[in-house]
Amino acid sequence: THTIIFDTDPGVDDAQAIALIMAHPEIEVLGLTTTFGNVRVETATRNALLLTELAGQTIPVAQGADYPLVKTPHPVPAHIHGADGLGNQTLDAPSGQAHELSAAQFIVEKTRERPGEITLMAVGPLGNLAMAIALDPDVVNRVKQVVIMGGSAARGGNVTPLAEANIFSDPHAAKRVLTADWPLVMVGLDVTLDTVITPDRMARIAEGQGELGKVLSQSYDFYADFYRSAIGLDGCCPHDSCAVAWLIHPEFFETVTGHLDVVTEGTAEGQTIFAPAERQYVSDRWSQTPAVQVCMKVDGEAVSSWIEKTLT
Ligand code: BDR
Ligand code: CA
Numbered sequence: 008t009h010t011i012i013f014d015t016d017p018g019v020d021d022a023q024a025i026a027l028i029m030a031h032p033e034i035e036v037l038g039l040t041t042t043f044g045n046v047r048v049e050t051a052t053r054n055a056l057l058l059t060e061l062a063g064q065t066i067p068v069a070q071g072a073d074y075p076l077v078k079t080p081h082p083v084p085a086h087i088h089g090a091d092g093l094g095n096q097t098l099d100a101p102s103g104q105a106h107e108l109s110a111a112q113f114i115v116e117k118t119r120e121r122p123g124e125i126t127l128m129a130v131g132p133l134g135n136l137a138m139a140i141a142l143d144p145d146v147v148n149r150v151k152q153v154v155i156m157g158g159s160a161a162r163g164g165n166v167t168p169l170a171e172a173n174i175f176s177d178p179h180a181a182k183r184v185l186t187a188d189w190p191l192v193m194v195g196l197d198v199t200l201d202t203v204i205t206p207d208r209m210a211r212i213a214e215g216q217g218e219l220g221k222v223l224s225q226s227y228d229f230y231a232d233f234y235r236s237a238i239g240l241d242g243c244c245p246h247d248s249c250a251v252a253w254l255i256h257p258e259f260f261e262t263v264t265g266h267l268d269v270v271t272e273g274t275a276e277g278q279t280i281f282a283p284a285e286r287q288y289v290s291d292r293w294s295q296t297p298a299v300q301v302c303m304k305v306d307g308e309a310v311s312s313w314i315e316k317t318l319t
Pocket of ligand 2: 015016017018020021044131
């Protein structure tokens with residue numbers, strides 16, 4: 008069993024990933040922690056609560072970062088995820104409330120209770136993880152591993168030609184998290200752009216998910232309109248679900264060990280720079296950052312059929 012804390016900014020693809028972690032028998036979810044990103048953090052918290060309630064589950068939701076650490080926040084991408092993060096649906100308010108601890112405190116506390124056991128999964132901007140390190144630097148020694156959806160090693164960006172959305176939203180936080188000394192896996196655009204959920208696959212998923220399925224499918228339709236107009240794709244890339252797929256089926260992916268850094272300012276702001284360990288560089292700065300694993304290739308069909316199987 009994988010015991011996880013899931014840090015998220017739901018968000019259409021986040022919502023599907025949340026459905027996956029709730030459905031998978033080998034995943035124990037200690038809590039969801041929320042951040043700004045696809046929506047403001049209050050909306051992210053509301054969506055996280057709502058999604059757990061629609062699935063009939065009681066999972067703590069701890070609210071976190073409402074702004075980037077340093078940069079000026081950019082407007083929420085309402086044309087991609089809807090103003091509500093779920094493709095503009097009319098939904099009742101959740102009945103539950105956010106946890107009394109903040110997201111970063113929640114991460115610090117839970118890893119104190121269960122040192123070495125918890126996988127931190129982060130599929131939004133990385134402020135909560137950065138703040139957890141700031142609150143208690145020893146947290147890096149207590150997590151089992153960190154799996155993030157974000158960044159791009161060789162594929163370019165989706166917000167700018169170089170930057171992926173989660174990293175671009177808070178590059179200073181990302182730099183702290185991606186260069187911290189904990190075992191980290193980056194599941195970025197290099198693999199998520201090669202994974203597609205087609206409309207017919209989504210229809211079968213929706214049928215398998217009851218009340219939650221209706222919300223997932225309506226949000227998918229909105230997200231699919233964006234993919235169609237932006238890149239002419241008939242389907243959506245399930246970015247955040249790919250990180251969950253890695254946790255359960257790392258064999259679907261090819262990873263390369265190396266070192267990461269993040270550009271925090273200027274034209275390349277939000278770019279992740281990946282230096283594979285097998286390459287020799289004249290500058291030794293790269294070998295001084297901790298080693299990470301970066302997903303470079305994926306069997307996209309295996310991932311999307313596993314998503315369907317898990318949700319039906
Ligand atoms: C990432 O950005 C967000 O819009 C998605 O939820 C995903 O986490 C993809 O770049
Ligand atoms: Ca996300």
